[in-house]
Amino acid sequence: MAERHKYSIIVPTYNERLNIALIVFLVFKHIPDVDIEIIIVDDGSPDGTQDIVKQLQQVYGDDRILLRARPRKLGLGTAYIHGLKHASGNFVVIMDADLSHHPKYLPHFIKKQMESGADIVTGTRYVRGGGVHGWTLMRKLTSRGANVLAHTLLWPGVSDLTGSFRLYKKSVLEDIISSCVSEGYVFQMEMIVRASRKGYHIEEVPITFVDRVYGSSKLGGSEIVEYLKGLVYLLFTM
Amino acid sequence: MKHIAKIMAFLMAVTAVWISLLQTKMIPQSHTWLLPLYFIVSLGCYGLLMVGVGLMQFPTCPQEAVLLQQDVIEAKQFLKHNGVDVGTD
Secondary structure (H helix, E strand, O other): OOOOOOEEEEEEEOOOHHHHHHHHHHHHHHOOOOOEEEEEEEEOOOOOHHHHHHHHHHHHOOOOEEEOOEOOOOOHHHHHHHHHHOOOOOEEEEOOOOOOEOHHHHHHHHHHHHHHOOOEEEEEOOOEOEEEEOOOHHHHHHHHHHHHHHHHHHOOOOOOOOOOOEEEEHHHHHHHHOOOOOOHHHHHHHHHHHHHHOOOOEEEEEOEEEOOOOOOOOOOHHHHHHHHHHHHHHHHHO | OOHHHHHHHHHHHHHHHHHHHHHHOOOOHHHHHHHHHHHHHHHHHHHHHHHHHHHHOOOEOHHHHHHHHHHHHHHHHHHHHOOOOOOOO
């Protein structure tokens, strides 16, 4: 008997008033016949993001758009944990709210998981069919250098370690997330490396990543230091 | 086994081979002493090569930015029509 699947899409937001509306529209455009709920974990955005979410609930229904807000910025890892508590699906998708992750890839994730039975399907920007737009040469260089370093040290089994566009079986996400301690993109690395070490079946799908439609993301010295610290932590504890 | 333990085991095996090479004098001593240096330099070169190759082959998708803009326009139209404030950003 075919199991009924429901996908809970957790989107942590902070000041994403416009992007969250665009994302919700695009999600329903690309997977109209899939049983989903979008859980928006907003950390007290001052720009009125939560008001927009309430308007979206009028359009799409408050059974499919869940607003589970928090009082202030409390970190990415805890945002996922918070979202997970309210997730009623048997699968969980995590994605960014700034439109760098395009909902048009959701059918690819779902299809890959159903075909392979994977525990985790992770989006990768670094293979043919995937790609990045909006990065300077310097940014690409640091990304590539970071990737080579991480692969040499950790042998992670995935091509995109810091990616945060992923589909998890809910039970698998719950298992991994409880043991993760890092923050930011090191958190994403820790999640996938932990999963790999625990022997979970991980598949990849190519995704394209358009960086920051409205604004530009920075990669400064402190981020690099954080990354290196994270690598060393993962090297010695995994 | 923890990953670091695997790496340590590998390094110890390589070191053991190196020491035995020193002992048996199959290769001239001067060469053997330099082997660890060669190894590290090779590793460094390999790393740089991988970075360079990866950089050259870095997949880009300029057309995606165009598609995204089209999606944004479509989305804004629908949302405005349905009472969601997409304002002027």
